[in-house]
Each structure stands twice: as structure tokens, then as C-alpha cells.
Amino acid sequence: MYWKLVVCGFFLLISSQLKAQKVNPISMDQLENRFKNGGDTTYVVNFWATWCKPCVAELPNFGQLQSSYKDYPVKVLMISLDFKSKLKTHVEPFAEKQLPWASAFILSDDNQQQYMERISKDWSGALPATLFVRDNGGKRKFHEGELSFSELQNIYKTFNNGL
Secondary structure, three states, X not given: OHHHHHHHHHHHHHHHHOOOOOOEEEXXXXXXHXXXXXXXXXXXXXXXXXXXXXXXXXXXXXXXXXXXXXOOOEEEEEEEOOOHHHHXXXXXXXXXXXXXXXXXXXXXXOOHHHHHHHHOOOOOOOOOEEEEEEOOOOXXXXXXXXXXXXXXXXXXXXXXXXX
């Protein structure tokens, strides 16, 4: 009986030390500053929402890309476009289950038209959407719509001159 209490106590201690997936607010200015200070890093920025079925379907592909190119200067950023009021109730619990590997954010800018234009003049607003950025923000490629892993990998390779 005593060993059961010790084991239970140990697991309670360990589980209290584990951190839930934190989803931080990020503004377009903060995102652009990250690009400007990125050096030779390629940023793959996925814009998604918890309620978007194609978004949810493609999420594992970004984890696979990050894992496949872990020895390259690539950073995958997952940016939720859910309402900020849903951060604690929907986005963080979702990210904890679906995006434990990710650098996850929620866009803090309110003016949808402004942030869409800053991301890409070609963006209709549909989700999912993915932005590839390199060379301190100077080189960009935008893709609107769901991406399979092979499509994502091909765009990434082409964007990086064939790797």
C-alpha cells in the first residue's frame, strides 16, 4: 500500500511539472521583426484555426517538415486566427493535443484587412494559408489552401533553391 502512495505522489509531482502548450499572442509587427532578425532562417508560417477542417488536417505535415529538416535553419510557426477570446478555452487545449511540437501563437492584430495585406496581397482570407519567408524577410512565397506533406516539402525545397 505504501509503495502505491509513493508512486502516485511521484506521478502527481511529475505531472505538475509538465507545462501545457503555451500559445502566445503575436502582432504583425512582432512577426515582421522576427523575420528581419532571422538571418538565414527560413520561416514557414501557417495560419490556421481550430474550427477549420482543412487546417486541422494539414497540421501534422508542418511537424513532419520541421522534423525532416531539423538540421537546416528552418522555423515553423503556427499562428491561430481564432478569436482571442477563445485562447484559453479552445486554442490552448487544442494546441496541447495537436501541436505539442510547435511554436504556437494567436494573432493579436484586429484589423483583418491590414494583416492580410501585410502577409500577402494575394490572400483572399481563406484558411489554411502558409507564408514562407527568408533573407531577413526579403524573400517571400505565399500559398493559400491545404498542403499535403509532399506539396509542402516541394515548396520548401524550391523556395530554398533545391536544398
